[in-house]
Amino acid sequence: MTDVNPDYLELDKEMNERALDSSPIELLERIKIEGRVWEELSEEYGVNNPDPPWRVSLESTCDQLAGGYWAPFNVCLPKEERESPSDDKVDAIERRWEEDDLVAKHYADVPFPERQLLALAHTLVRRGIMTEQELAAKMKSVSDRLNMVDGAYEDEELSNPGLANKQGA
């Protein structure tokens, strides 16, 4: 095999042409600095599981995001027969390219899978799928629920009746 996969060169070219904004995001920078990673928490609490309980859920989210453009029966089609790239669907290969890029630029010192999560959130914000403000507000409501802050469930249940029972990874 060659030293550099020609598909990677092509992907590199495509992604560089798309030029998604890879500048830092304040909210994620704060989490990067203040967030306690699983490595640290598991050691402190004496937990043996090498992965945080949300790791598989994160993988699942990544897979679900890719479900359209890389629909299972499309994946083996020649490239020209697939749908065009779209910011409404997060193609798995593009996401991994962006993860590599964002990790190298911002999250290299964050352990895995925390850095995969930060890179995914970064990608979704920069693609305009969600805004930083929306993400911050959702984090606040999720945090209130998980930490059982008084009244945390009231608004959430009204707007998302299905989600109140789905907390936790």
Add this chain to the structure above:
Amino acid sequence: MSDHDDHLHPPAPMVDEVSEFEVLELAVRELAIEKGLFTQEDHDRWTEYMHTLGPLPAARLVAKAWLDPEYKELAVKDGVKASLEVGVDWVSGMPTQFGTPSDYCNLRVLEDTPTLKHVVVCTLCSCYPRPILGQSPEWYRTPNYRRRIVRWPRQVLAEFGLQLPEDVEVRVEDSNQKSRFIVLPVRPEGTEGWSEDQLAEIVTRDVLIGVAVPKPGVTANAKRPVRKAVNPYGH
């Protein structure tokens, strides 16, 4: 020992605080669902399936192949068909039912010989035969491994503790959208008369990726250092 002794055991330790990362994971997921990118039901169903995955089916495939020459021939010729005997259906199982791009594909079983060693990578992203091998390890995803294993396979394998004689050819297989790979290593000496269960125990995840070889007594993966890419291509 009384019937109630179990109740006296201290509970397993657990992390008793909510981390920012746990909150972020849930927030990203809920926002994606609210925006209609996928449904909670599909996410739940897929997550449950993912929790069932691990390297055991692939380990069992190798152990069976070591014990049964006909099955070995089938495995090398048609990995998808051979997977059925270890409970993995690549064609109409979970991935193709509704699932994921990076799993639906053709499994190929790479047979090592005393003079040929296979090792698997995905240079493009981190494609991995999840239905039969579970989640990929962290080092497999890193640009450092992906870029260096194709250039200096012998040296990178040596970093994993696998030093191969010069007369052993190293072949690196690059996973892609169509194919996934596992390695069928040479059965090690000292395993004569072993059962399928005993053999499967020494076929670890790293053995199946090809960065280790099976050894009697070794049933776990060694902890691997994760290195940053130095001057990685394109960055």
